[in-house]
Amino acid sequence: MPALTRERDVREAYAAHSGELYGFAVRSLGDAGLAEEAVQETFLRAWKAGERYDPEIGSLRTWLFAILRNVVIDMGRARASRPRVGPEQGIEPSVEPLEQALVAWQVEEAMRRIGEDHRQVLLETHFKARPYAEVAEELGVPEGTIKSRVYYGLKALRVALEEIGYDG
Numbered sequence: 099m100p101a102l103t104r105e106r107d108v109r110e111a112y113a114a115h116s117g118e119l120y121g122f123a124v125r126s127l128g129d130a131g132l133a134e135e136a137v138q139e140t141f142l143r144a145w146k147a148g149e150r151y152d153p154e155i156g157s158l159r160t161w162l163f164a165i166l167r168n169v170v171i172d173m174g175r176a177r178a179s180r181p182r183v184g185p186e187q188g189i190e191p192s193v194e195p196l197e198q199a200l201v202a203w204q205v206e207e208a209m210r211r212i213g214e215d216h217r218q219v220l221l222e223t224h225f226k227a228r229p230y231a232e233v234a235e236e237l238g239v240p241e242g243t244i245k246s247r248v249y250y251g252l253k254a255l256r257v258a259l260e261e262i263g264y265d266g
Contacts, residue, residue: 108145115159116141119166126170126199136173140166156261163207164263167200201264208258216251223248 116137123133143165144151151161174197209217222233223244230248234241 107148108141111144111158111162112141115162118159119162122163122203123166123170127173132173136166136169139169143169160207160262163203167204167263170200171197204259204262204264205255207262208255208264211258211261212251212254216247216254219244219247220251220255 119137119140120133123136124130127133127136140162144162147165151158155161209220212220218237219233222228222236223230230241230244234244237244
């Protein structure tokens with residue numbers, strides 16, 4: 099599907115990806131109604147920009163999540179900029195935790211895209227803060243191999259993040 103311009107293409111994309119997009123939007127926004135609105139806006143934007151979708155650059159799922167990320171940020175900023183009316187007036191989640199959740203999703207998605215050896219070593223050394231020597235002993239490889247895997251794993255992670263639109 100080189101372009102997402104026909105109604106049938108949008109319907110198929112919605113059937114395939116709306117549930118996962120909705121789940122992410124609920125977690126990000128903390129509101130089911132806003133999440134539904136975010137998913138609808140995502141598919142509206144995707145349809146309007148359908149000719150720009152290029153499957154050689156990334157999957158349809160990744161492209162839709164990139165659009166959703168922008169929609170969620172826009173909605174979060176809009177909510178933060180206007181005062182709440184009602185009993186919980188003044189209690190509004192800040193955009194910062196929302197952006198942190200989006201970055202966490204992007205890192206998680208990028209980690210899925212790198213090789214298993216690199217992913218395992220990065221999880222152990224960077225996310226669990228374990229010493230290289232300890233990881234090397236556990237995996238039964240030289241410490242230099244762990245260092246090499248970390249180096250190349252970080253390079254692969256950087257490329258994967260760029261592919262999914264991380265701009266941090």
